[in-house]
Amino acid sequence: MNNGVEPVKIGIIGLGRAGYGMHCKELRDKTNLFQITAGCDPIVSRMETLSQEFGSKSYERIEDLVNDSNVELVDIASRSNDHFTHGMMALEAGKDIVLEKPMTLNVQEAEKLVETALKKGKNIYVRHNRRYDPDFLHVMELINSGILGEIHSIKLSRHSYNRRNDWQTLKEFGGGQLLNWGPHIIDHALCLLQSPIIHIWSHLDQILAAGDAEDHLKVILTGENGRIADIEISGAVALPSPTYQINGSKGSLSLIGKEIRLKRLHPDVQFQPIHADPETPPQIGNFNNVEELKWVEEVIPVSPAIQYDFWDELYRSIRFRESFRIQISEAMDVVKVISQVRRNTRFES
Template sequence: MSEGRIKVGIIGLGRAGMGMHVTELLRFQDMFEITAVCDVDIRRARAAEKKIGGNVRVHRTHGPLIADPEVELVAIACRSPEHTSYAIEAMKQGKYVVLDKPVAMNYAEAKKLLAASKKYPGLLYCRQNRRFEPEFNNVLDVVESGLLGNIYMIRHSIFSYQRRNDWQTILRCGGGQLNNWGPHLIDHAVQLMGDKIKTVNGILRRATAVGDAEDFFKIILTGRNGRIVDVEFSGGAALSSNIYEVHGDRGSLILPSAPGAEFQMKYLDPAYPLESIKADPKTPVMADNGWEPYRNPEELHWIEKSFPITEKDGDNISTIYRHVYNAIRKGIPYRIKVEESVEVVRVADLVRQQNPKFRQDRLMKMGK
């Protein structure tokens, strides 16, 4: 295992490349050195050179950046359709790769990526950075704690009012929120399922964005364990309710969508075991004894609490590069397996097949 800082070349210096990759890498300067940048828009590459400072090599296209001997790791943050091919090209040249989402445009491409990552093991790091999002990890901890009992239903919802008109709203450019927010929310769903995905049902719609791509999706997954995970995104919702809802047979957890909102949790106190009851076919007694007539009259002992969103191990959506460094230089297993990112693309691909109007490949075949 080699030592020292990892020399990084970044492809694409837009909102993600400049705003996230450069900013994050500059925060971890003890681990990384940005040695090269590349953007088809040379002004953006020059702006990045200025922001980074020092000796940064500027390339106009991805090929020379990947081949640059001063680049050990290629960070791919250009538009989505080029992600897979650039990643495979870099791996072939023995470079480490941090590949932003979506890692592929469809399942066929994702399988090629997986095959390449097996041929060149240890080189590919998929940037599912919201795997480190504090609220997701707080929910995962509660789900895995067992306090809510058997969890049968989870809802995860990201709503805002955007009225977008950039390339992310145009199918032939690889746009659409299924490619943009989908990889984050589907990844969360797959992790929260706690078992293999059994069924996928998705609806895509255009709400307020002005292109031809979806800016709304709703995906309902069921797992082999019977759990339902329902994820939805809207770029056309002026108000929203809960970001997370988790319901189990012993309690619930919600995270309202409001600035500074805290988790609210209500669950049965494990110190009071529930009495064993049986279904009774008889007509129930009239409710003149004070208890609500449509539920069992037993006394339930609830615990109710609220708690803030808390970072786990100092992680958030901007700390993923630290994990990349730990994997490459220290051999610490990377939390995001390539197979997991491929599963995210498989699910998204199924949703697109169910909504052919929003299929990029179909449009391409029609010559649009």
Template structure:
């Protein structure tokens, strides 16, 4: 079985299942393939098969797909409020499970998922796919190099103006930007915080979208190491800011296209003389700043995307299923992400109610 193709049963032939899972699987060089798909719209079978290049079994009932012996792994790509129940059903059917984000729409639901997954060790995998993006690896490399000094603040921004009116704008369907973009950026925040969360702040509001779900949120996390991460995601901001910004005691970097990283940092070869602050009255011709001449290095580096980069998460998934290698995203990490989202929503008009 070591080199055998992993046969997938896909639940949900939509924007995630058809638009992301399918092209990514096609790029895995045969490590994965689809044996069956399940959707409420039978017309999507032909479209799916045409892009895939071969026939698949089609089910309109999830339980029927889960009974298919040809399905080794179930990929859950349904709307957000179905992720947990479909994943639990697949685990109970003895399948490997690849679950889309958010893994749950409440912390209580996430804990239940983790409890069930504990009965099937090594079977549940979280699709927090943006951890595998090349710019995230490059940021980690830059931070670990020390050229920016001690990182004290990080900012993540996803900002546009979008009068959204699909199910993602409806709270009862698991919609809202916090369930949509939140898992990606909160997962990034916990990864770069490098310490437990000491305290947090959140604000959710609705600006431009239809429906009743939030289309703007702010979450600020402070670690026990005093590092602060400021997340803002909005469908109501007509002007944007850099997608990623990292600020350190010796420099900073930012990126707005997930590829080109702008760096500015103090020349490591320049010794900095000790400074002592004085309370004396400055002379009349004194400047308001420090007259010290600092040597700055300013440059751009490219986070190169190798061919097939979108397969990185699938390669890790394959290596874990076939060879028992550790999968980089743990269930405990996923629980922490959902806990932060749940805390942010609790007591607000956007608190999750269910429609299944």
């Protein structure tokens, strides 16, 4: 893909589950696009593992990594509460940055990062990589095809049952479901709503997890266009709901695992005008409007017509200045929703 253009030299801050377990795993097959030249982590053995595999330099201090002239892009995969500080250090050193979600803990931090990037002429990329998930892409295709008619309600669920007890359960580190799964699912909701938000309702709770951060949340977003997005993320649900449930004027879809179930009106169905009847209905019988409706029901595998890759698009943006699919304004919108959801709750930072 790089057409003879050299790989982007990347330095990774944080070599844990995200930095090493996800980012490095995804980059192993993209050595023609990205070269991991440096790593920084408080655990020395992690840096040694990275160096042995990729030939990267190891830095005990983040200041040294961001000032390495052989690092073009700083990949920030440290704990959530460090994203702002580490991002600022990299931007001030004149480096582009890619931020693991959440972008920051609050709107003020996000605005300061964007302000600094503009001043320095640098770019911020936020890793909302779930925007590239095949199931999300396929659902978007079906909505945009119009086969479900006018979309009126959307339900997004991420359920598990887990008595979690790591740092992701502690507010001081940016823990909790709202900053873990939340950025991904809120980003999905904003894309699916296809409208500015006019109202937000939320409920946060701690049910099973250790620590002091929420492990169960419900958020309802109302779009200016009338669509409703109902988001539920929980570590305390033993029987999970469909990942996606989309309802429109001509049918519905639900997605569980890798299958999409569709029930939609046959294209031949044409609604005839109906009028409300003020008379008293019969004592026995159907109280509903009786009309023949022809349905199409099918189960299809998740298989979007077009798929994208986060790192491929990131490379094209850096090397060829192509527009990146995840705009910084969209990442900022996610942070704004998260901040409003947490406001005036016991889980507010």
